[in-house]
Amino acid sequence: MTKAIVFDHISKDFNGAGRAAVRDVNLEIIEGHLVVLLGPSGCGKTTLLKMVNRLYDPTGGRILVGGKDITSLKVTELRRSIGYVIQQVGLFPHMRVDKNIAVVPEMVGWDKARIRQRSDELLDLVGLPAAEYRSRFPSQLSGGQQQRVGLARALAADPLIMLMDEPFAAIDNITRTRLQDELLRIQQNVRKTILFVTHDVEEALKLADEIVIMKEGEVVQYDTPLKILSHPANDFVAQLTGASDVLRRLSLQPAASLMLPWDNTRSFGLDSPTISPGTNLRDALSLLISHKAEELVVIDEEGNQVGRLPLSAIRQLAGQPVVIGADKP
Amino acid sequence: MDIFQKALDYAQEHQEQFWKATGEHLTLSFVALAIAIVSCVPLGILTSRFGTVARIVINIASIGRVVPSIAVLLALYPVLGLGFVPALIALTLLAIPPILINTDAGLRGVDPATLEAARGMGMTWFGRLWQVELPLALPVLIGGIRTACVEVIASATLATFIGGGGYGDFILQGLTGNSNIVLLVGAVPVAVLAFVAELALGGLQRLVSPKVPGTTRLRRVVARQP
Amino acid sequence: MKRKSFAGLGLAALLLISVLLVACGDPTATPVPAATTAAATTAATTAVAATTAAATTAAATTAATTAAATTAAATTAATTTTAPATTASAATTAAAAKGKVIVASKDFPESIIIGEMYALALENAGIPVERKLNLGTTAIAQAAITKGDISIYPEYTGTAAGPILKLQNPPTNPKALLDLVAGEYSKQFKLTWLDVAPYNNSNGIAVSKAVADKYKLKVLSDLAPVAKELRFASNPEFIGERSKIDGLESLQKTYGGFVFKETKQVDIKLRYKAVVDGNADACVAFGTDGEISGYNLVWLDDDKFNFPPYQTAPVVRDDILAAYPAIKDALNKVSAKLTTEKITALNWKVSGPDKKEPADVAKEFMKTEGLIK
Numbered sequence: 001m002t003k004a005i006v007f008d009h010i011s012k013d014f015n016g017a018g019r020a021a022v023r024d025v026n027l028e029i030i031e032g033h034l035v036v037l038l039g040p041s042g043c044g045k046t047t048l049l050k051m052v053n054r055l056y057d058p059t060g061g062r063i064l065v066g067g068k069d070i071t072s073l074k075v076t077e078l079r080r081s082i083g084y085v086i087q088q089v090g091l092f093p094h095m096r097v098d099k100n101i102a103v104v105p106e107m108v109g110w111d112k113a114r115i116r117q118r119s120d121e122l123l124d125l126v127g128l129p130a131a132e133y134r135s136r137f138p139s140q141l142s143g144g145q146q147q148r149v150g151l152a153r154a155l156a157a158d159p160l161i162m163l164m165d166e167p168f169a170a171i172d173n174i175t176r177t178r179l180q181d182e183l184l185r186i187q188q189n190v191r192k193t194i195l196f197v198t199h200d201v202e203e204a205l206k207l208a209d210e211i212v213i214m215k216e217g218e219v220v221q222y223d224t225p226l227k228i229l230s231h232p233a234n235d236f237v238a239q240l241t242g243a244s245d246v247l248r249r250l251s252l253q254p255a256a257s258l259m260l261p262w263d264n265t266r267s268f269g270l271d272s273p274t275i276s277p278g279t280n281l282r283d284a285l286s287l288l289i290s291h292k293a294e295e296l297v298v299i300d301e302e303g304n305q306v307g308r309l310p311l312s313a314i315r316q317l318a319g320q321p322v323v324i325g326a327d328k329p
Numbered sequence: 330m331d332i333f334q335k336a337l338d339y340a341q342e343h344q345e346q347f348w349k350a351t352g353e354h355l356t357l358s359f360v361a362l363a364i365a366i367v368s369c370v371p372l373g374i375l376t377s378r379f380g381t382v383a384r385i386v387i388n389i390a391s392i393g394r395v396v397p398s399i400a401v402l403l404a405l406y407p408v409l410g411l412g413f414v415p416a417l418i419a420l421t422l423l424a425i426p427p428i429l430i431n432t433d434a435g436l437r438g439v440d441p442a443t444l445e446a447a448r449g450m451g452m453t454w455f456g457r458l459w460q461v462e463l464p465l466a467l468p469v470l471i472g473g474i475r476t477a478c479v480e481v482i483a484s485a486t487l488a489t490f491i492g493g494g495g496y497g498d499f500i501l502q503g504l505t506g507n508s509n510i511v512l513l514v515g516a517v518p519v520a521v522l523a524f525v526a527e528l529a530l531g532g533l534q535r536l537v538s539p540k541v542p543g544t545t546r547l548r549r550v551v552a553r554q555p
Numbered sequence: 556m557k558r559k560s561f562a563g564l565g566l567a568a569l570l571l572i573s574v575l576l577v578a579c580g581d582p583t584a585t586p587v588p589a590a591t592t593a594a595a596t597t598a599a600t601t602a603v604a605a606t607t608a609a610a611t612t613a614a615a616t617t618a619a620t621t622a623a624a625t626t627a628a629a630t631t632a633a634t635t636t637t638a639p640a641t642t643a644s645a646a647t648t649a650a651a652a653k654g655k656v657i658v659a660s661k662d663f664p665e666s667i668i669i670g671e672m673y674a675l676a677l678e679n680a681g682i683p684v685e686r687k688l689n690l691g692t693t694a695i696a697q698a699a700i701t702k703g704d705i706s707i708y709p710e711y712t713g714t715a716a717g718p719i720l721k722l723q724n725p726p727t728n729p730k731a732l733l734d735l736v737a738g739e740y741s742k743q744f745k746l747t748w749l750d751v752a753p754y755n756n757s758n759g760i761a762v763s764k765a766v767a768d769k770y771k772l773k774v775l776s777d778l779a780p781v782a783k784e785l786r787f788a789s790n791p792e793f794i795g796e797r798s799k800i801d802g803l804e805s806l807q808k809t810y811g812g813f814v815f816k817e818t819k820q821v822d823i824k825l826r827y828k829a830v831v832d833g834n835a836d837a838c839v840a841f842g843t844d845g846e847i848s849g850y851n852l853v854w855l856d857d858d859k860f861n862f863p864p865y866q867t868a869p870v871v872r873d874d875i876l877a878a879y880p881a882i883k884d885a886l887n888k889v890s891a892k893l894t895t896e897k898i899t900a901l902n903w904k905v906s907g908p909d910k911k912e913p914a915d916v917a918k919e920f921m922k923t924e925g926l927i928k
Contacts, residue, residue, distance in 0.1 A: 055445070075451075077451065079450060080450065080451035081451075084449035084450060086442060086445060087442075088445075089442070089446075090440070090442040090443045090444075091443070091446070092443060092446075092460075093440075093443070093465065094465055103450060103452070107451060107452070107456070339796070410834050411788075411819060411832070411834040411835075489821075489822075490821065490825070491821060492820060492821040492825070492834070494819075494820070498820045499795075501791040501822075502791040502792065502795030502796060503796075505791045505792045505795070505823070506718050506791065506795040506797055507694045508718075508795070511795055
């Protein structure tokens with residue numbers, strides 16, 4: 001697996017006084033993964049993010065992007081090769097939507113036809129039909145729509161890396177959920193390396209391939225959401241993520257991970273509810289309860305039965321205690 | 330209303346003097362304004378970036394605002410003598426504060442989030458200024474030019490005190506000679522000029538202001554901003 | 556932002572509206588029947604007085620104003636509407652109460668010096684005096700005296716014929732001019748001209764010594780043909796509305812020539828400086844200006860008697876004179892002593908390098924001449 005971004009003993013001490021904002025961070029971000037930086041405010045997550053596109057320069061250590069030390073690149077070139085989305089969106093209010101999206105492609109010298117095609121394509125991708133939205137101004141869009149444009153703008157020049165700094169924090173709950181779903185859908189298509197800062201645990205658990213948990217400038221744990229919930233590194237992580245919450249844990253685990261192989265000889269269960277292998281265990285459990293069933297049938301996309309999921313298996317998993325301070329696998 | 334006819338007659342009788350005054354008044358006003366714009370917009374860009382220095386410069390400019398232009402004229406007389414140039418300098422000094430202050434305020438007023446996005450996207454210093462900051466500061470900046478323009482056109486009437494010419498020649502002739510007819514020959518064109526400048530720059534200001542949904546015509550013009 | 560643009564529009568609108576008001580308020584716009592002339596002219600002069608006040612104050616004392624025109628025109632409009640009423644009431648008040656005699660002057664050294672002399676002479680005669688010297692321009696003084704705000708001030712016959720009465724063909728004979736002016740003043744304003752002083756402070760032209768030598772200039776006839784090679788600094792009046800009667804155009808008519816290479820209109824106080832500093836070769840000069848000899852300039856005689864005479868006399872309200880008949884004798888004694896040489900010397904003590912106070916100069920003169928102790 002290729003390392004897209006490497007943080008090598010990164011520290012950042014603003015003003016050189018007092019506590020450093022980021023202390024000796026070592027991380028390797030795998031290409032194509034969505035990695036969430038999670039922690040309370042002031043933990044250094046945003047500082048860490050902004051050092052990747054050199055809005056801040058570290059006071060110690062180095063950052064490699066695509067294997068190259070970022071200080072060896074021209075700073076504007078570096079930034080143009082990295083998508084950047086911020087909480088306040090920051091669209092240019094005097095430019096139409098398509099012009100906003102065209103900014104980076106224009107800077108890197110794309111021709112007009114290509115830019116136009118790209119901007120239409122991106123608008124469609126983020127769910128804003130180009131014909132209707134391309135000539136609007138930011139002030140004519142809702143907050144959620146603006147952030148969709150912000151996302152399209154960051155994706156415009158097809159960067160390999162995206163930095164997203166609490167992009168959905170200022171958006172209402174319903175829209176946020178929808179945007180998170182869209183981001184996951186888009187990520188399925190584009191497979192960017194995404195660094196995503198949030199202080200919202202639910203959001204982190206929902207979006208992340210891996211989560212970096214930070215506290216007071218240091219990385220406390222870097223793991224998959226499930227591992228973080230099931231094996232939190234310490235009390236801080238357990239408390240932050242609410243690791244003891246059984247339902248939360250179940251919601252992170254797909255049915256496929258717990259299902260038993262399908263036994264063709266068995267004839268029962270034909271009237272049982274069916275689920276796909278990707279359905280999470282929390283949804284599976286509620287299905288079982290609502291149907292008063294003992295077992296679910298797991299079927300693939302073609303409708304073939306591939307396994308079964310008995311209530312007992314879920315019960316057993318839920319009953320496992322959370323192990324704090326467990327070694328990383 | 331008969332007096333307007335008389336003023337018109339007087340202007341026609343003194344056509345040569347009138348057109349000379351017109352030329353002088355327009356030249357004084359627009360050259361002063363042009364110098365102020367060319368010098369103060371860059372200066373405003375600088376002050377908007379440097380905190381303490383900026384405050385000092387802006388405060389000095391604000392002091393300039395309360396010094397009456399007639400005082401500047403008379404103070405400059407021993408140094409620069411009579412005529413067009415000292416009048417031009419006084420008027421330029423008058424035009425500087427509103428343009429400088431508004432350029433500074435306009436640029437400082439740009440949403441920091443917009444600027445952070447621009448930086449994060451890899452825009453150069455100049456690119457941010459030219460493509461983002463100046464277009465967004467433009468309505469405020471033009472507001473400053475508008476204030477300066479009306480002030481300069483009105484104050485150019487004072488140039489006559491030091492031989493700078495302009496419509497003030499007629500106004501002062503009217504005042505000292507106790508003749509409202511002659512006064513009007515100078516005052517009417519000044520009023521009209523000031524009014525036209527005010528309306529034109531006000532229109533321009535609206536044209537470049539952030540648009541409200543539904544104002545399609547304006548939107549297209551603004552979208553062509555570099 | 557919004558407020559600022561509103562203010563801008565307001566300024567422009569004010570300019571326009573005030574111009575309209577000036578237009579409506581001007582009495583010369585329509586011929587006025589004889590009976591109402593006095594009141595109407597009073598209104599007019601009051602209006603213009605205010606106007607002039609605004610502009611002159613700005614010029615002299617650096618009052619803050621971005622648009623002299625705006626202030627001036629607006630003030631004109633405001634004053635015009637109220638003037639007639641005030642005139643009536645103020646006049647009655649002044650006549651009724653036999654109070655102090657208010658001695659005033661205009662705002663240049665000669666007028667202030669003579670005003671102070673009048674005040675000293677009246678005090679010497681035992682008449683109670685209040686001073687309002689350095690009042691302002693002609694228009695202000697005229698408005699003030701017709702309203703009754705002042706009782707006496709020194710005026711010039713030429714000025715009365717010009718900006719005040721606007722005579723189109725003033726006689727050039729001093730006595731004829733005085734009689735005409737005095738008659739009109741009595742009829743129109745109920746004001747009396749006492750005896751004039753012997754000196755004449757008429758318009759004229761002065762040139763630098765170098766220019767006078769180069770072109771061999773002694774009188775205005777010499778200057779007429781060579782004017783085209785010279786730069787001329789003029790006060791506004793000289794090339795304004797009365798240019799044809801008492802200014803540059805009248806010179807052109809009387810002498811021919813007199814087309815200067817360049818004519819610069821400057822503030823009246825800067826005429827001589829312009830020549831001294833080399834910004835002009837010739838300038839408008841008044842007969843008793845101390846600057847002419849003080850700056851070593853050359854006065855060119857009006858050999859064809861083009862300019863109307865400017866003789867000084869006390870102008871007194873009729874009602875005041877009736878209340879204090881002793882005024883006449885007291886002031887006539889002063890006027891008799893004022894010759895061209897003397898008044899020129901007095902002027903230079905104030906406006907020249909000595910920079911003496913006009914009041915001190917006046918007192919010294921009155922003592923020397925034995926008019927007071």
